[in-house]
Amino acid sequence: MILAVQRLIHDEIVRVITRLYGVTDVPVFAVEVPPTRALGDLAVTVAFQLARPLRNAPKAIAQEIAAGIGPLPGVARLVAAPNGYLNVYLERPTFLVSRLRHEIAAPPAPSDKTIVEHTAINPNKAAHVGHLRNAALGDTLARVLRFCGVEIEVQNYIDDLGVQVADIVVGLQEIEKRSPGQIREIADTTRFDYYCWDLYAKVTDWYEHDRERLSVRAATLHALEEGGNDTATTAALIVDRIVRAHLKTMGRLGIGYDLLTYEGDILRLQFWAHAFEILKASGAVFLQTEGRLAGCWVMRIDEPGAKEESAEAEAPSGEGAGESEAREKVIVRSNGVVTYIGKDLANQFWKLGLLGRDFKYRLFGRQENGQPLWSTTSDAGDPDAPPFGHAKRIYNVIDSRQMYLQALLSQALRTLGHAEEAENSVHFSYEMVGLSHATARELGYPAPEGEDATKPFVEVSGRKGLGVKIDDLLDLLIQKASSEVAKRNAELSADECGRAASQIAVAAIRYFMLKYSRGKLIVFDIEEALSFEGESGPYLQYAVVRANNIFHKLQEREALAEADIIGALAGTPANEITDDEENVLWGLVFEAARLDDIVEQVVRSLEFSVLAKYAFGLAQLFNAFYHRYPILNEERSDRKRWRAAGVAYVRAQLTRALDLMGIEVPSRM
RNA sequence: GCGCCCGUAGCUCAGAUGGAUAGAGCGACAGGCUUCGAACCUGUAGGCCGGGGGUUCGAUCCCCUCCGGGCGCACCA
Structure with missing residues (x-):
């Protein structure tokens, strides 16, 4: 490990500069790594930065600094390069030996508790490659932060009362006319997340044939929120089975969680009602009495860098009023039903310990790695459950399309006077995953028409059943890896071969998800993802x-x-x-x-x-x-x-x- | 219209807080397995870093502007 050496050199150079030139504000500089080892192991460009204030040539300054540096442990020599760089050469044998003997222990300072929320797949269908990017990023974030010594709690938010779940209930009850008993049987005897994948696309079709049918969805959704009825019981069963399917899929990838947070519990435990009071009291949310949002509780959206008066002065137009009305976000609908933003606000407040309430918890099960997985509950709960929530810092792993809503969250925190918490609420944003035309074709999807045909990718859509399921992809990768392993290791048992194949498949897919920067849209192509050569x-x-x-x-x-x-x-x-x-x-x-x-x-x-x-x-x-x-x-x-x-x-x-x-x-x- | 993201080799992408000669994989071409495992290695070809201004000792990186593409801006989530 090298950080300690970099800090040592940095501090010594600061000391020398201060002593030599009497400057109190030494410019910020980094101890970087030169392009080749011939130029040194580490290098500093501070002489360039000092040239102007000191009115001297970088080369001369570098020489003076180099001459002023005393002996440093682990450093063989520090020299001024002719162009003004300060190049550092390390003591090689001791460098290696001390690291092999773990003498370079830099125990990270104890840090504040941090929550990473990721995955959060709607529990109504199988997980696809879009979800995979989220989970791979989120899980890696948790691992990296833990490596730095940060106390991490990983949460997976389950939207068990959403429209998407309602749609599956509609599909089973209204389209397929299944009884609760039949639904349970289907859930227990089929690959249920795949079953729902197909059903979801059918439900979308069903609505499109007759828009009036959307009222069925609304009624179902209402029944879900109400609770205590057959529809709600059926929905709970569906959610439970799909969540377990998702957890199993993620388990194959080595991805686990500490807590499942159910939206239903947020409602049942009155988290929302409580958060609503807080929001109303502060004026962050108010009742709109006129315009098209009359009767809704809304939150005003701050324009980033808005310059209201000058903008209006320069562009006096009648549309101004209409524009500003559009800058309000509905939190509670005119029919009294809270939107998901409201519920999410309550969830974020709770995560930061600002709600003054807590969930009850129950043990949900054991994960692949043997770790327990807990779930929120609105029942009595387990008195021995560990504490959750109350973090100093939170990362929400959500794709960039939700940037607008994430900005709203942090705005709400600021309005409530929690500027520090807003600062510590990080939207870990990343671009979406699309499918290459070749892969979409391979999966048997009809060629896109019109505008879509000219797009460089095909959009993944759960609604349309358009996407690559993670388990299918893994199976494909394992199959290929397995034959490669067997080819090279004839003596391996089937078990050993399978174990290796699975590890290889996971490596291939996780690396593929991480090698692109998060701002880059991934056009997923099966053939490319199946590559085991080169950068893989x-x-x-x-x-x-x-x-x-x-x-x-x-x-x-x-x-x-x-x-x-x-x-x-x-x-x-x-x-x-x-x-x-x-x-x-x-x-x-x-x-x-x-x-x-x-x-x-x-x-x-x-x-x-x-x-x-x-x-x-x-x-x-x-x-x-x-x-x-x-x-x-x-x-x-x-x-x-x-x-x-x-x-x-x-x-x-x-x-x-x-x-x-x-x-x-x-x-x- | 407004906001965010992207534009680097034929293709897919890296280039941390501005620094030394702009890199990798794939593809193409030419080589290397009686050797610690060839899922590998070595070499060649391939670049107005989207265009134009500006800031600076120095810009792929920062600022402005234009062009091209993606995504947001619902009483969906």
């Missing part, structure tokens, strides 16, 4: 498997364990890693050490593509090293030991990096 999850796994094999063989053939090698390094000549500025082994070790620096960048930018690219680059470096520098067959023992030590560190770091992305390393592949 399996490539990364392959590198670690190879590294692991070296140690297996060292143990088998020479009874040499990693600990033996590390233990003997102190007395072993280190030329293998010190010779030559552009030493390949050192380049590998140094890059491996950068994981903590990379993770810091990731947290700052919330951009996992940085982590993905880093891990890939490290695997590439390792693979190149692997080809050029033998270990088992190296005759000189000093070389052999230093190479093995370097590989030991790289595999440990790469394994950590993969774990952050939810990727496991198979024993064979």
